[in-house]
Amino acid sequence: MSKSVGNFSPSRAGIAPTSCDLLTDERPHADAEMTRVLKTSPLRTAADPTNGMITFWRHEPLHDVVKPMADHVVMAFPAEPVQFQRRDGKVIVNAMTRPGTVTVIPAGSSSRWDIHQPLSVVQLYLPQATLGRVAQEAGTNSASELLERTAHPDPVTSRLLLSAADTLEGSAAIDALFRHQLMDLLATRLLAAHCGLPTTFRPVTGGLGPKVLARAIERLRADSDADLSLTALASDAGLSRFHFCRAFKESTGLSPHAWLRQHRLEQAMNMLRNTDMSVVAIAVELGYSSQAAFAAAFKKLTGETPSDWRRRAR
Helix, strand or coil: CCCCCCCCCCCECCECCCHHHCCHHHCCCHHHHHHHHHCCCCCEEEEECCCEEEEEEEECCEEEEECCCCEEEEEECCCCCEEEEEEECCEEEEEEECCCEEEEECCCCCEEEEECCCEEEEEEEEEHHHHHHHHHHHCCCCCCCECCEEEEECHHHHHHHHHHHHHCCCEHHHHHHHHHHHHHHHHHHHHHHCECCCCCCCCCCCCCCHHHHHHHHHHHHCCCCCCCCHHHHHHHHCCCHHHHHHHHHHHHCCCHHHHHHHHHHHHHHHHHHHCCCCHHHHHHHCCECCHHHHHHHHHHHHCCCHHHHHHHHC
């Protein structure tokens, strides 16, 4: 997801603009502002175009002001504890990055950061439009406005966000579907745990009708360049993304991402057992970016490399 930095309003009589002076469309998007502040590029990026973006950074010590952004930013910390200070006006918070905690920068807020050591961090950039969409689809009564948090204990959100760095498998279709589901899961979690008002969700009951389920599975099974995005699957079923995921899992016992990953594994096993295709050719046939990516994904699910599994299965 590529976004450009918007122009700031001119200062008035030499006074720097505050977050209130900046219209939403004038604020920089989070990816641009974080690149400016961290003075490096992310090591990995996972984007669900228009719905959000997850980036994994390793950056040097930081002493700078993060300007008001158009997106909400949520941070989780995978590794070493690092002390930092966050200053917002007269409010100063001294904290420690720890696994199982999250830090939230709501869209439009600004603060000074002082981080004295190199830091690894996974960041979610979530547009307000995505948070509002998920709130509407989920039937929540929340106003979908996030609270500012600093090193706040929340192992559920932290685990969801950190999973983005470990779950991508090198298959464009599987990875895209995973990102789409993860964005909606994270938005749902933020609505439940980091909004100012108590949040209740309309209960979702019942699965997909037989014809709708068959059509969704036919699309997921397609070997062509069919659109396997969560948006396309939900639209074809006549449902929102939120309700499609829950209804599909009710019907199959698996999320759309998990179902597609299992289907591709079964295809791989059939090819390894019943053909003489090379592992490289199978990886290409199933849409993996490389033999190494296919082998890593296969071993994650089976505990064996494709070659070892083939020798044992024949």
